[in-house]
Amino acid sequence: xxxxxxxxxxxxxxxxxxxxxxxxxxxxxxxxxxxxxxxxxxxxxxxxxxxxxxxxxxxxxxxxxxxxxxxxxxxxxxxxxxxxxxxxxxxxxxxxxxxxxxxxxxxxxxxxxxxxxxxxxxxxxxxxxxxxxxxxxxxxxxxxxxxxxxxxxxxxxxxxxxxxxxxxxxxxxxxxxxxxxxxxxxxxxxxxxxxxx
Ligand SMILES: CCCCCCCCCC(=O)SCCNC(=O)CCNC(=O)[C@H](O)C(C)(C)COP(=O)(O)OP(=O)(O)OC[C@H]1O[C@@H](n2cnc3c(N)ncnc32)[C@H](O)[C@@H]1OP(=O)(O)O
Numbered sequence: 001x002x003x004x005x006x007x008x009x010x011x012x013x014x015x016x017x018x019x020x021x022x023x024x025x026x027x028x029x030x031x032x033x034x035x036x037x038x039x040x041x042x043x044x045x046x047x048x049x050x051x052x053x054x055x056x057x058x059x060x061x062x063x064x065x066x067x068x069x070x071x072x073x074x075x076x077x078x079x080x081x082x083x084x085x086x087x088x089x090x091x092x093x094x095x096x097x098x099x100x101x102x103x104x105x106x107x108x109x110x111x112x113x114x115x116x117x118x119x120x121x122x123x124x125x126x127x128x129x130x131x132x133x134x135x136x137x138x139x140x141x142x143x144x145x146x147x148x149x150x151x152x153x154x155x156x157x158x159x160x161x162x163x164x165x166x167x168x169x170x171x172x173x174x175x176x177x178x179x180x181x182x183x184x185x186x187x188x189x190x191x192x193x194x195x196x197x
Contacts, residue, residue: 004110004157005108005110007108007159008108008110008138008157008158008159009138010130010131010133010136010138011133013133014131014132014133014136014138015131015132015133016131016132017061017100017129017130017131017132017137018061018100019058019059019060019061019099019100020099020100020101022101023054023098023099023100023101024054024098024099025054026054026055026056026057026058027053027054027056028053028054029051029052029053030052030053030054030063030095030098031189032189033094033095033097033098033189034180034186034189035185035186036176037091038087039087039088039090039091039094040052040091040095046070046072048067048073048084048087048088048091049067049068050065050066050067050088050091050092050125051065051066051067052064052065052091052092052095052098052125053065054098054099055099055126055128060128061096061099061100061128061129062096062099062126062127062128062129063092063095063096063098063099063125063126063127063128064124064125064126064148065088065091065092065095065124065125065126065127066122066123066124066125067088067122067123067125067143068120068121068122068123069084069117069118069119069120069121069122069123070119071119073119074119076116078118078119079116079117079118079119080116080117080118080119080121080123082111082113085111085113085117085123085143085153085154086109086111086154086156088123088125088143088154089109089111089125089127089141089143089154089155089156089158090106090109090156090158092125092126092127092141092143093106093109093127093139093141093156093158093160094106094160095127096127096128096129096137096139096160097160098192099129100129100132100137101192102137102162103162103163103164103165103167104135104137104160104161104162104163105160105161105163105167106158106159106160107136107158107159107160107161108158108159109156109157109158110156110157110158111154111155111156112154112155112156113153113154114151114152114153114154114155115145115151115152115153115154116153117143117145117153117154121145122145123143123144123145123153123154124143124144124145124147124148124150125141125142125143125144126141126142126144127139127140127141128140128141135161135162135163136159136160136161136162137159137160137161137162138157138158138159139157139158139159139160140155140156140157140158141155141156141158142154142155143155165190
């Protein structure tokens with residue numbers, strides 16, 4: 001394989017990531033950041049319903065997650081769609097925001113599909129922030145099948161960019177933004193990212 005794009009390589013002066021002192025405890029279930037999120041929301045009937053937990057190592061900015069491939073996630077007969085698997089990686093990487101307590105969105109996501117993933121499979125995901133440089137957050141993820149220590153089926157490297165909450169307010173469709181701002185649970189979740197909603 002030919003290596004990653006240069007923009008996924010942290011600069012030499014990048015900092016080691018630091019788990020926020022008020023980050024969720026190791027092993028804690030993180031819950032959905034938004035009920036209607038296709039990756040983690042409980043209000044999306046055909047979504048992934050991905051469940052993420054804070055990683056066990058208190059010194060690492062790391063996450064574990066599980067996603068069960070359902071028939072509605074097929075691409076080829078009986079196999080997960082690659083875009084759905086990329087979504088599972090993206091969502092797991094996005095969950096790292098909880099541990100940094102920043103809001104960041106995916107700027108670049110580079111994915112390797114190593115093994116086909118059949119319907120019914122539980123994809124065991126691990127993600128970790130590897131470096132931070134200003135607003136740029138470098139991270140990596142793997143998805144394994146057959147158990148948390150099974151063979152790697154998918155992997156990704158990503159660059160997330162820190163944004164302010166205004167990113168969503170200015171760019172999201174007004175109906176959903178208003179509904180989110182009117183929902184006290186959503187405001188509470190936003191506060192968990194140390195933003196002023
Ligand atoms: C409430 C919590 C929400 C959690 C959500 C988790 C869900 C899962 C994650 C997602 O799927 S997020 C949705 C998918 N992503 C997006 O919709 C992002 C769309 N892109 C943008 O809005 C903007 O391009 C972005 C905010 C990412 C960057 O625009 P900015 O104008 O803020 O930044 P700018 O262009 O000045 O770039 C800042 C730095 O990042 C670099 N950069 C930005 N985009 C890049 C890119 N795509 N690839 C490589 N580098 C990139 C850029 O080169 C620059 O580097 P330097 O500081 O070294 O000059």
